[in-house]
Amino acid sequence: MKPLIDAFTNLIARIRGLNYIDEATLKEVLREIQRILLRADVSADVVSSITKTIEERFRQERPPEGVTSKEFLVYLLYQELVKALGGEGAPSVDITKRPYKLMLIGVEGSGKTTTAAKLARFYIRRNLRVGLIETDVYRPGAYYQLKQLAEKVNALFYGEENSRDPLSILRHGLEYMQRNKVDLVIIDTAGRHRNEEELLKEARAIYDEAKPDEVMLVIDATIGRQAAAQTEAFMRYVPINSVFLTKMDSTAKAGGALTSVIKSGARIKFIGVGEDVDEIEVFDANKFVSRLLGMGDLEALIEKIRAVEEEREIMEEIEEGKLNLLTIKKQLDSMMKLGPLSKIMELLPTSMLPIQYRAIMTDEERMSNAQEMLRRWRHILDSMTKEELLNPEIINASRIRRIAKGAGVTPKDVKELLNYYQLMKRMINQIKKSRRRLGRLIGE
Ligand code: GDP
Ligand code: MG
Numbered sequence: 001m002k003p004l005i006d007a008f009t010n011l012i013a014r015i016r017g018l019n020y021i022d023e024a025t026l027k028e029v030l031r032e033i034q035r036i037l038l039r040a041d042v043s044a045d046v047v048s049s050i051t052k053t054i055e056e057r058f059r060q061e062r063p064p065e066g067v068t069s070k071e072f073l074v075y076l077l078y079q080e081l082v083k084a085l086g087g088e089g090a091p092s093v094d095i096t097k098r099p100y101k102l103m104l105i106g107v108e109g110s111g112k113t114t115t116a117a118k119l120a121r122f123y124i125r126r127n128l129r130v131g132l133i134e135t136d137v138y139r140p141g142a143y144y145q146l147k148q149l150a151e152k153v154n155a156l157f158y159g160e161e162n163s164r165d166p167l168s169i170l171r172h173g174l175e176y177m178q179r180n181k182v183d184l185v186i187i188d189t190a191g192r193h194r195n196e197e198e199l200l201k202e203a204r205a206i207y208d209e210a211k212p213d214e215v216m217l218v219i220d221a222t223i224g225r226q227a228a229a230q231t232e233a234f235m236r237y238v239p240i241n242s243v244f245l246t247k248m249d250s251t252a253k254a255g256g257a258l259t260s261v262i263k264s265g266a267r268i269k270f271i272g273v274g275e276d277v278d279e280i281e282v283f284d285a286n287k288f289v290s291r292l293l294g295m296g297d298l299e300a301l302i303e304k305i306r307a308v309e310e311e312r313e314i315m316e317e318i319e320e321g322k323l324n325l326l327t328i329k330k331q332l333d334s335m336m337k338l339g340p341l342s343k344i345m346e347l348l349p350t351s352m353l354p355i356q357y358r359a360i361m362t363d364e365e366r367m368s369n370a371q372e373m374l375r376r377w378r379h380i381l382d383s384m385t386k387e388e389l390l391n392p393e394i395i396n397a398s399r400i401r402r403i404a405k406g407a408g409v410t411p412k413d414v415k416e417l418l419n420y421y422q423l424m425k426r427m428i429n430q431i432k433k434s435r436r437r438l439g440r441l442i443g444e
Contacts, residue, residue, distance in 0.1 A: 001273075003252050007036045009294040012074055021069050030055055033077065041224035041256025042084075046263065050080045064308040071301055078298065081289045086262045090284035091242070091269045095128060096213070098183045101174075103210055104244075105203045105234060106218035108191030111246035111272055113142060115218050116188040117149035118272065118280040119244075123184050124154060131182035133173035134159035135166040135206060136190035146188055153277055156180055166190065166202065167209050174210065187212065200237040207238045214241045216269065219261065221245045224253030228260035235264070246272035249279070258288075307337040321432065323425055326389040328417075329381040332374050377417050379407040392421055 011032055018025055030051045037047040054076045063072035082088065102119070104112045113136070120130040132150045134157075136142035143159045150157035158173035170187065177185045189206055193199035207215065217240045219227050227245075234240055243261050248254050248271045261268055268283045290298055311334045317327050381389065383406030388395055395403070395418065397411075404411045 001248055001251070001254050004036070004040050004255060005292055005294075007039070008292045011036065012293055012298075015070055015074055018070060021073060026055070026058065026073075029073065037255055039252070041253035042259050043225050043256065043263075046084060046259050050084055054080050064305055064312075066308070067301070067305060074293070074298070075301060075305055078289055078293060078302065081292065082285045084259050084262070085285035085288060086268065087285060089286070090282055091267060093122075093269060093282055095123065095184055099177065099185055100183065100214070101185045101187065101210055101212040102214045102216060103187045103189065103207060103212035104216050104218055105189050105238065106191055107199070107220075107230070108139065110191060110218045110220040111244075112191060112218045113146050113149070113188055114275065114277075115244050115246060115270075115272060115280075116146060116186050117153050117155070117277045119186055119270070120150065120155040120184075121153040121277045122270075122280055128183040129156070129181065130184045130186065131156035131158065131173075131177040131180065133157075133170060133177070133185060133187045135169050135173070135187060136192075137164050137166055137169070138190045138192045142188075142190070149277065155186075156182060166206060170206060170209055196233065200234065203234070204237045215239060216242045216244050217266065218244045218246060219257065221248050221254050221257035221271075222251040223257065224251070225256035225260040227257040228264040231261055231264040231266050235266070240266050242267050242269040244268075244270045244272065245283070249273045303337070307334055310334050310337075318428060321428065323421075323428055324390050325381060325384065325392045325421060328421055328424070329378070329389065332378055332381070336374055336378075376407075376409055376413060377420075380404075380409060380414055380417050383407040392418065 011029070014032075015021075015029060021029070033054070034047050034051055037050065038044070054073075057076050057080075058069075058073055061072075063069055063075075067075070104116055106112050113134075116132050120132055123130050130153075132146055132155050134143055134146040143161045147157050147159060156177065158169075158176045160169045160172070163169050166189070173187075174185065187206065187210055189203060191199065193202065215238050217231060217234050219230055221227070223230065231240065231243065243266045245254075245257055245261065245268055248257075251257070258268065271281050271283050273279045273281055290302075310330065314327060314330050314334060317323070318331075380403060383403050384395075388399065388403075400411045400414045400418075404414045407414070
């Protein structure tokens, strides 16, 4: 991963160093992105779709206000990489029932046994009782390998050193875990067989016997984009719920492994970044790409662009006349993020605003006071029901009391917010009316 991070951070530094982006430099930057991705073993079609989209968007979209075109290019690169890696947000790693049965499958050497121990440690740290079952009867030493790891991470262990029958070990193991009231059972399986067909058949038999809540496919990232073919082969025999990509630390092909697995339709949940049981990470496309491109500045930039975009959406809502307390809630969030940069604030004639609110725009010193009020309003909005947010008109005295109590404020505070809402509403109607009049005047 290191070479990939270096290549991208160098590229970002170069973009930052440009005076401006003309046709020639844009082409050059796009070519460099292609080179980096191809070197990371990302397939040619994925690479070209990423760079094409960046190019199109860079030509068609205008950077949000306050964002330079260089920053915008970096942002587009960020967004398109995140998209290629499966989109926004970290996957849920919650254990949804107890006991939860997690089955690991994958070819020999992919890292299943190590991964079993990593997952055990990960969930033990989340206060679960975790048990490990070894059903690999082919690889000499598999039993001791997992037994030792289990001791290291303080997980329960079940295995049968001399058995040749994975299904019977599994049955006994599941009984053992049940007796010991384990929350999470992790089933390690074999990867060595005479041929692929046999391996997949055994995986299917174990699946039918264990009826796991989740099947996690373990893939060695050093195989690069071939990871897709492997994923698809396993998918034909057992439903794959998630993927654990191992050895991300020791390959230059991580990009290929990631993008190809995602293209095959599987969800990457974790990555392994070293041999030690602690070297496990939840896979989050946003965080991952931030790291690739060199965190720091990027996070601030993304935050800024997101807030500006959100605000534009809110403005549109307001202009369409769709004003309710939910709009106000989003508006407050956006103002708290953007501070004095906020466009929404400019929209409001100062004289119409409550005193404290005016302070935001005029008096920096009193900014924190105003922020305090915004926070209070946010609490109030948080203790309203969805229905109340959408139809503020239903909020009567008894509702006000309940809301105030929930937010830890006085009913007067709630009324103040409701007044602000009424004010906004009147203002917007006025603006709309004057626009219509204006429209008539200029003959629209
Ligand atoms: P299995 O045959 O699928 O059970 O694979 P093992 O768990 O025995 O692992 C095979 C090899 O890969 C061992 O040497 C592990 O230490 C190594 N390994 C597993 N995960 C990682 C990882 O995330 N990073 C690195 N560098 N090595 C790993
Ligand atoms: Mg193993």
